[in-house]
Amino acid sequence: MKAGTPLGLEAKKYMDAGDLVPDEVVIGMIREGLTGRTDDFMLDGFPRTIAQAEALDAMLGDVGAPIDAVISFEVPRDELVRRLGGRWICRGCGRSFHETSNPYGGEPCSSTGAECDLYQRDDDRPEAVANRLDVYDSQTSPLIEYYESRGLLRRVDGALSLDDVQAQVVEAIS
Numbered sequence: 001m002k003a004g005t006p007l008g009l010e011a012k013k014y015m016d017a018g019d020l021v022p023d024e025v026v027i028g029m030i031r032e033g034l035t036g037r038t039d040d041f042m043l044d045g046f047p048r049t050i051a052q053a054e055a056l057d058a059m060l061g062d063v064g065a066p067i068d069a070v071i072s073f074e075v076p077r078d079e080l081v082r083r084l085g086g087r088w089i090c091r092g093c094g095r096s097f098h099e100t101s102n103p104y105g106g107e108p109c110s111s112t113g114a115e116c117d118l119y120q121r122d123d124d125r126p127e128a129v130a131n132r133l134d135v136y137d138s139q140t141s142p143l144i145e146y147y148e149s150r151g152l153l154r155r156v157d158g159a160l161s162l163d164d165v166q167a168q169v170v171e172a173i174s
């Protein structure tokens with residue numbers, strides 16, 4: 001998306017509305033990223049549908065690198081709305097702030113030296129946030145059962161503090 005490639009611009013259209021990027025677009029991107037990798041890696045926000053999970057299983061089967069663990073961050077819906085709706089990002093340095101939990105303090109931007117130039121992502125606007133959560137319920141939440149039945153699911157209480165969430169993640173993948 002950042003490089004403005006046709007695939008990236010196609011993906012942005014869906015994300016700005018809070019919709020999922022179509023499976024064939026995302027799977028193509030992941031396949032490109034995984035090709036030739038031999039180290040350990042973590043996928044953040046993928047897969048988001050059963051079809052993507054099945055495609056991932058096939059890709060990892062091809063390279064003989066099975067999934068070690070799947071982490072589900074569990075956060076109440078009203079807390080997610082609060083978090084996503086209050087997020088602001090700097091156009092210069094890319095840092096992300098939150099209206100209440102991590103407000104911008106006015107320090108100079110590490111990229112421009114001036115004040116950070118904050119904007120709200122289209123998919124963090126209130127109407128897109130509501131749609132994202134509905135899309136999660138209908139299309140992504142079935143993955144919990146998918147991975148639980150394979151013994152891979154690790155649940156993390158995402159409503160805790162950053163430090164406590166980090167500790168749970170480390171434990172989940174140890």
Ligand SMILES: [Zn+2]
Pocket residue numbers: 090091092093094095108109110111115116117
């Ligand atoms: Zn900045």
